[in-house]
Each structure stands twice: as structure tokens, then as C-alpha cells.
Amino acid sequence: MVYTTRMKLLLILLALLVSGAILGSAGCQSAGTMTSPVPVPNTTSTSTTAPIQTSTMPIPTPATATVPGVSFVKDIQTVFSGKCTACHNNSSRLGGLSLEPGSAYNNLVNAKSSESELNRVTAGSPDKSYLLNKVLGTQGQAGGSGLQMPSAGPRLPQDQINLIQQWISEGAPDN
Numbered sequence: 001m002v003y004t005t006r007m008k009l010l011l012i013l014l015a016l017l018v019s020g021a022i023l024g025s026a027g028c029q030s031a032g033t034m035t036s037p038v039p040v041p042n043t044t045s046t047s048t049t050a051p052i053q054t055s056t057m058p059i060p061t062p063a064t065a066t067v068p069g070v071s072f073v074k075d076i077q078t079v080f081s082g083k084c085t086a087c088h089n090n091s092s093r094l095g096g097l098s099l100e101p102g103s104a105y106n107n108l109v110n111a112k113s114s115e116s117e118l119n120r121v122t123a124g125s126p127d128k129s130y131l132l133n134k135v136l137g138t139q140g141q142a143g144g145s146g147l148q149m150p151s152a153g154p155r156l157p158q159d160q161i162n163l164i165q166q167w168i169s170e171g172a173p174d175n
């Protein structure tokens, strides 16, 4: 509670400094603004603003990092082990692909598909990731072939497809 009230005050202070409406050139220069052609005679009360201002800078940044990241091991490998490894395992690598723990990541990320020009997963680019086309059923439009995956059983629930897409968008980390 104290923290947020203080933060609001600091943000208001920062806004005032950026607008340059009130404080003199000394305050503006410490804020990092390049030019301050305000011909205001300097007052003696600006010296206290400089240390407060530097402390406001890191505060807004953590507020933007609220999106929870997808875990490959917890979120993605779990789907593979439940619905894919009956066919995509280290001994019967259907489609040339093993999705077993320990193999799946290297078989997917920046690895060439055997039935399309695309990589199976292109880190950071869901639209260039054939794996996503295979679970969506758009493999034909992606220049590929074969069946929608999993080829036995119902298609993946949308939330699991979304997780795969988000994981790829986040750079397909091995986490």
C-alpha cells in the first residue's frame, strides 16, 4: 500500500518533469531529456528531485512482464508423452520423428521437417513451424502432406494447441 502510493507520487513527479512545465532546467537535465530550452530562472528546491527520479525508472518495467511463460517440460512434453509417443518414440520414429523426453526438443526446434520445406519448429515463428500446421490440420496449406496429428484419436484441445503456439512465439526455450 505504501509502495503504490509512493509510486503514484513519483510517477506524477516524473510527468511534471517530462512536461517541463514547472521545474527548471536542472531537473530536466537529470531526467535525461536532451533539450530544455525553458528560460525559467533556477530555484533552490530542485535538488531533491534528482535522487527520487532515478528510483522511479525501474518501477514501471516489471509491471509489463506479467505474461506467464510456457514451460517445454511441463506444458509441451506432457502433451507429447500423453498423445504422441505411441507412434513417435525412439524405436518407431514415425515420420522420422521421436517425441520422447530427451529427444523431442532436438527433433523439433530448428529441425527440418521430412514432409515440408518448413522446420518442424522455427523458434519465435509459429507461422514457419510445421508442427503447428500438423496439429491444426493445415499441413497441406503449408506445403506438407499426410494426416492431421494426432493421426489416431481426436485433435488436440484448443488450449493445448495455444500452448504450443505460445511456446514457439516465446522463442521455443528448452525449459
Ligand code: HEC
Binding pocket: 079, 080, 083, 084, 085, 086, 087, 088, 094, 095, 096, 097, 112, 113, 114, 115, 116, 120, 130, 131, 134, 135, 145, 146, 147, 148, 149, 150, 151, 152, 156
Ligand atoms: C497413430 C500414430 C501417430 C500418432 C498418435 C501421432 N502421430 Fe504424428 N505422425 C504419424 C505418422 C505415420 C506420420 C507420417 C505421415 C503423416 O504425416 O501423416 C506422422 C508425422 C508427424 C509430423 C511430421 C514430421 C515431419 O518430419 O514433418 C509431425 C510434426 C507429427 N507427426 C506430430 C505429431 C504430434 C505432435 C502428435 C501428438 C499430438 C502425433 N504426431 C501423434 C503417426 C502418429
